[in-house]
Amino acid sequence: MKVRYRGVRGSIPVPGPATSRYGGNSSCIEVRAEGAPPLVLDGGTGVRSLGRDLCAEGPQSVYMLFTHFHMDHLFGFPFFAPIYAPGFHVEVGLQAYSDTDAGNKLAHYLAGVYHPVRLSDLGDKVSFRPVRPGRAFQLGPYRVDPVALNHPGGATGYRIEADGRSVVYLTDTAPLTKPGEGIVDGKVPNRPERRVLDVLREADLVIMDTMFSFEEYLAHMTWGHAYPEYAVALSEAAGAKRVALFHHAPDASDDDLDSLASRWSGHDGGAEVSVAVEGAEVDLGVGRALGDGPVAE
Numbered sequence: 508m509k510v511r512y513r514g515v516r517g518s519i520p521v522p523g524p525a526t527s528r529y530g531g532n533s534s535c536i537e538v539r540a541e542g543a544p545p546l547v548l549d550g551g552t553g554v555r556s557l558g559r560d561l562c563a564e565g566p567q568s569v570y571m572l573f574t575h576f577h578m579d580h581l582f583g584f585p586f587f588a589p590i591y592a593p594g595f596h597v598e599v600g601l602q603a604y605s606d607t608d609a610g611n612k613l614a615h616y617l618a619g620v621y622h623p624v625r626l627s628d629l630g631d632k633v634s635f636r637p638v639r640p641g642r643a644f645q646l647g648p649y650r651v652d653p654v655a656l657n658h659p660g661g662a663t664g665y666r667i668e669a670d671g672r673s674v675v676y677l678t679d680t681a682p683l684t685k686p687g688e689g690i691v692d693g694k695v696p697n698r699p700e701r702r703v704l705d706v707l708r709e710a711d712l713v714i715m716d717t718m719f720s721f722e723e724y725l726a727h728m729t730w731g732h733a734y735p736e737y738a739v740a741l742s743e744a745a746g747a748k749r750v751a752l753f754h755h756a757p758d759a760s761d762d763d764l765d766s767l768a769s770r771w772s773g774h775d776g777g778a779e780v781s782v783a784v785e786g787a788e789v790d791l792g793v794g795r796a797l798g799d800g801p802v803a804e
Contacts, residue, residue: 508538508539508540508541508669508670508672508674508711508791508792508793509538509539509788509789509790509791510536510537510538510539510674510712510714510788510789510791511536511537511539511786511787511788511789512530512536512553512714512751512753512783512784512785512786512787512788513532513535513536513537513553513554513556513557513785513786514530514532514533514534514535514549514551514552514553514554514583514785515529515530515532515534515553515753515754515755515783515784515785516530516531516532516533516534516551516579516754516755516757516785517533517534517579517678517679517716517718517732517754517755517756517757518533518579518718518756518757519533519579519757520532520533520551520552520579520582521757525760525761526760526761527761528761528764528784529755529759529761529764529782529783529784529785530553530784530785530786531785532551532552532553532555532556532583532785533551533552533553533579533580533582533583534548534549534551534553534574534579534580534678534753534754535547535548535549535550535551535552535553535554535557535583536548536549536676536714537557538649538667538669538674540647540648540649540669540670541670541793543647543648543649543669544567544568544569544570544647545557545561545567545569545570546570546571546572546646546649546667547569547570547571547572548571548572548574548665548667548676549572549573549574549580549678550571550573550580550581550582550583550584550587551579551580551581551582551583552582552583552586553583553785554583554584554586554587555583555586555587555588557587558586558587558588558589558590559588561588561589561595562588562589562592562595565594566592566593566594566595567589567594567595568595568596568597568598568647569589569595569596569597569598570597570598570600570646570647570649571597571598571599571600572599572600572601572638572651572665573599573600573601573602573663574656574662574663574664574665574676574678574679575601575602575658575660575661575662575663575679576601576612576613576615576616576660577660577679580679581616584613584616584617585617585622585624590629590632590633591629591632595632596631596632596633596634597632597633597634598633598634598635598636598646599613599633599634599635599636600635600636600637600638600646600651601613601635601637601638601663602637602638602639602640602653602661602663603635603637603638604637604639605637606634606635606636606637607635608637609635609636609637609638610626610635613626613635614626614627617629638651638653638663639653640653640654640655640663640702641653641654641655641702648669648670649667649668649669650667650668650669651665651666651667651668652665652666652668652706653665654666654677654702654703654705654706655699655702656677656678656679656680656683656703657680657681657682657683657699657731658679658680658681658731658732659729659730659731662678662679662680662731664676664677664678664680664703664706666706666707666710670791670792670793670794671793671794672711672791672792672793672794673709673710673711673712674710674711674712674713674714674791675706675707675710675712675713675714675715675747676714677703677713677714677715677716677738678714678715678716678753678754679716679718679731679732679754680715680716680731680732680733681724681728681729681730681731681732681733682724682733682734682737683696683697683699683700683703684696684697684699684700686725686728690704690740690741690744691736691737691740691741696744700741703741704741704744704745705745707741707742707745707747708745708746708747709745709746709747709748710742710745710747710748711747711748711749711791711794712747712748712749712750712751712789712791713738713742713747713749713750713751713778714751714753714783715733715738715741715742715750715751715752715753716732716733716738716753716754717732717733717734717735717737717738717752717753717754718732718733718734718754718755718756719732719733719734719756720734720735721734721736721737724737732754735752735767735771735780738750738752739771739774739776739778739780742778743776743777743778746777747777747778748778748779749778749779749780749781749789750778750779750780750781751781751782751783751789752767752771752780752781752782752783753783755782755783764782767782768781768782
């Protein structure tokens with residue numbers, strides 16, 4: 508399994524000289540199992556370049572999962588070339604009660620008001636799958652385990668398993684416990700935190716929202732974003748191997764993120780910690796078979 512960061516920025520894309528090394532595109536992750544169609548996580552502005560690359564490869568199926576529909580995770584979808592290109596089919600999953608409900612949610616954005624394209628213009632090139640936290644399902648070779656996150660309006664995180672490897676994508680989310688409680692403070696986790704810990708168990712890579720510092724989080728607790736110490740503590744408690752700090756603040760310059768990377772480079776806990784960089788690829792290789800038995804198709 509290979510994972511590529513197509514967009515690592517939170518809230519709004521911020522291209523420019525101050526973000527040229529870590530990247531200014533908003534959230535998008537490309538996951539590739541060996542010999543399988545790509546799985547795309549979120550449709551921020553980073554999805555545009557991915558779409559161009561996929562079109563260069565030729566017609567194929569594409570799987571796509573949305574964490575939620577705040578604009579920074581949706582900006583790029585109308586500019587994702589495979590939804591228009593001949594021979595492509597894109598299956599879109601998002602939190603919903605039915606495929607019709609899922610399509611209706613995206614249709615609120617693609618209705619000719621916020622973008623000229625209407626969802627109905629795409630015809631059968633795009634299909635929909637409802638996602639319910641706690642109900643695992645299969646997308647081709649990918650086993651997907653969704654989990655509820657802590658974000659205004661709701662958000663869904665995903666554990667993806669393929670090729671005997673696992674990646675967990677947790678954005679956007681604030682901590683699932685109050686300050687002074689839960690794993691990060693050495694306390695017993697509450698039920699929402701236990702659910703996330705179960706999804707994180709022995710993951711090969713965790714990509715988690717760490718937009719704030721701890722002090723910034725305390726000042727913006729209702730905004731739905733976490734901080735590095737929380738992401739690392741949660742991941743290490745679940746035995747995860749690597750943690751990528753993700754969903755960087757719009758005002759975080761390359762120099763700021765260099766400082767963040769330097770601070771965590773000497774971390775001697777159970778997980779390797781890095782700062783996600785747009786365009787970088789993580790090769791997780793191939794491992795033993797994973798999973799807990801059959802899941803819904």
